[in-house]
Amino acid sequence: MRFNAVPNGTTIDVAPGTYAEALTVTTGAKSFTVRGVGGPAATIVDAVGKNAPALTVYGTTGSVVFSGITFRRGAPAAAAGGGFVITNASPSFFNCIVQWPLSVQFGRTS
Numbered sequence: 001m002r003f004n005a006v007p008n009g010t011t012i013d014v015a016p017g018t019y020a021e022a023l024t025v026t027t028g029a030k031s032f033t034v035r036g037v038g039g040p041a042a043t044i045v046d047a048v049g050k051n052a053p054a055l056t057v058y059g060t061t062g063s064v065v066f067s068g069i070t071f072r073r074g075a076p077a078a079a080a081g082g083g084f085v086i087t088n089a090s091p092s093f094f095n096c097i098v099q100w101p102l103s104v105q106f107g108r109t110s
Contacts, residue, residue, distance in 0.1 A: 006032050008062070014069065016042035022052035022074075025091070029062045036068035040097045046072040053085045054098075060089040070097040 003023070006012065008030045016038030023045060036043025047054035054071040057064060074083040083098050 003027055003032065003034075006030060008032070011035055013037045014043050018044040018046055020048065020050070021045050021054075022047045022050040023055045025055075025057040025060055025064055025089070027060050027062060027064070030060070031062035031064065033065040033067060034069065035066075036070075039068045040070040040095060043068055044070040044072055047075070048073045051075050054083050056085045057089040057091045058085075058087045060091070064089065064091040065094065066091060066096055067094040068096070070099060072099045 003012075003025050004027055006027065009032065011033045012035065014034060014036050016036070045054055053074040055066075055074075071083055
């Protein structure tokens with residue numbers, strides 16, 4: 001799922017459920033919030049089988065906020081990432097959980 005068409009300042013309320021998704025954010029200067037309305041125990045993004053990180057955020061200068069979401073699984077390191085890939089961006093995370101990432105590399109490129 002991509003967020004490129006989201007209007008600036010939007011809050012996206014995500015209903016409780018488990019979503020088989022790999023999220024990608026490349027919105028430039030747009031600001032928005034993605035909020036799990038049932039909290040992280042009830043709102044899960046599971047990237048199993050996607051061969052991609054659960055979340056990729058690239059080149060955003062706006063305020064991108066994730067709240068109340070569990071991010072689960074992701075691609076192996078050979079497929080660029082693991083749980084998250086964040087490049088040239090500074091998203092914020094509040095009340096989020098990261099479960100079972102296949103690799104974690106902080107401050108490294110491979």
